[in-house]
């Protein structure tokens with residue numbers, strides 16, 4: 526059997542395994558959130574707040590979709606014309622066209638072009654979030670965040686590209702196998718290290734201060750049977766007024782993080798409700814599920830890229846001989862961008878079902894749907910959410926059920942519907 530035949534076989538097996546894993550690990554059953562309850566919940570929200578949330582999102586849309594369109598256009602131009610390959614060659618030229626220089630510097634240049642052309646949209650977005658009072662950042666602080674983001678991306682990107690092209694260099698026919706394992710391993714590694722290495726680049730995390738709230742949160746975790754060593758507070762207020770909480774990390778790096786804004790904006794009972802939701806993620810191993818799905822997805826992507834590399838027409842468009850050479854970075858970026866956009870709605874759908882399960886967990890753990898609903902109302906108003914977003918936008922990008930869906934789920938729970 527040839528390398529290509531093995532690649533096709535492995536790809537099929539991986540896709541089947543991925544499908545089976547997704548089928549058993551994703552909670553396909555959504556707890557009820559009847560539309561009648563959603564509309565009643567919507568009617569119970571202050572009309573001016575609803576209007577302001579809608580206006581905020583409609584003001585953000587041109588920037589968000591503009592950035593998406595321009596990002597796609599640039600990726601296609603770099604990938605489907607010889608321009609990307611030319612940029613990589615130029616980046617490696619001072620180093621005599623060395624492939625290591627091409628891989629690292631060429632990769633950075635190609636990605637940087639995409640970042641620079643979408644920069645005006647990011648700035649536009651910043652103007653709007655400041656105007657609506659969500660962001661508390663000055664332009665200086667915003668720029669620092671942006672540069673930190675570039676730096677983190679450059680380090681991770683350089684390591685990934687160097688690893689990838691070392692493999693394609695050493696095993697020109699079988700790189701797909703080593704690359705798939707490497708990509709999956711990188712996803713798992715990042716899940717472990719992001720909360721302890723990358724998150725602290727952007728925020729300071731401190732253990733929640735001693736007091737009745739900390740005690741009740743740790744008691745809640747204990748009662749839930751989820752070992753939590755600590756609840757951390759992030760200094761989110763230095764850039765936003767939005768409230769949030771999340772769980773990240775795996776095993777020894779798993780942590781529940783609450784924004785400091787939550788502690789000033791929400792009542793202690795509402796914080797308990799939010800943390801109960803996060804405990805649901807921890808208990809159901811949602812970070813682990815996401816990591817495994819991501820690792821399989823990365824392996825599938827590498828093999829698919831290898832197979833795509835035998836499509837002569839595509840290589841001719843990009844002006845390259847092999848998709849495994851650094852000169853193919855532009856083409857790789859184009860493929861990743863297109864696949865990312867196409868996979869977005871499926872990812873959002875999976876995310877929403879997982880979030881709905883964590884909501885159901887919070888309701889069951891606290892047995893307090895009234896506070897849960899009050900907390901959703903608070904989250905929605907403080908964060909200027911559109912409580913009932915347009916269907917098309919919800920389908921393509923919503924990572925969470927809408928505010929009215931979450932309120933409706935609490936109402937259904939209160940009536941004993943599961």
Ligand SMILES: [Zn+2]
Nearest residue numbers: 802806880883
């Ligand atoms: Zn969640």
